Amino acid sequence: MIKKLNHIGIAVKNLEQSIPIFQKIFGNESVHREIVSDQKVEIASFKVGDVIIELTSPTSEDSPISGFLEKRGEGIHHLAFESDDVQSDLNHLSQNSVKLINETPQLGAHNMLIAFLHPKSTNGVLIEICQHKD
Numbered sequence: 001m002i003k004k005l006n007h008i009g010i011a012v013k014n015l016e017q018s019i020p021i022f023q024k025i026f027g028n029e030s031v032h033r034e035i036v037s038d039q040k041v042e043i044a045s046f047k048v049g050d051v052i053i054e055l056t057s058p059t060s061e062d063s064p065i066s067g068f069l070e071k072r073g074e075g076i077h078h079l080a081f082e083s084d085d086v087q088s089d090l091n092h093l094s095q096n097s098v099k100l101i102n103e104t105p106q107l108g109a110h111n112m113l114i115a116f117l118h119p120k121s122t123n124g125v126l127i128e129i130c131q132h133k134d
Helices: 015-026 064-072 086-095
Strands: 002-011 032-036 041-048 051-058 075-083 106-108 112-117 127-132
Touching (some): 075 086, 086 127
Parallel strands (some): 075 127
Antiparallel strands (some): 032 041, 041 051
């Protein structure tokens, strides 16, 4: 079951240029950095209240973020909602005609299992469902 908003993903071309901008905005020097090889991205994230702001940059030309940046430029990429059972939520959504990008969870940042819903089923919004792996 979906419990809460976990993070907002923002696609950026260059983390090194983007991090200082968001540090100024949030007044927060603490940044978590991580490479997610399976997703072909590097992330830098900031905790703002109960939500994480996740800057996401491609690590290769064939990264989904590369395609997003080419088509739409920098900006909000996705909303991620935390679940207590991603696979169960995916099964439920699929049975209710929600188109899935991922039918099974993948490994994501922050030791999370993640799966994306297709924006064609969610009014143009890319939605990620995530669950703490442990």
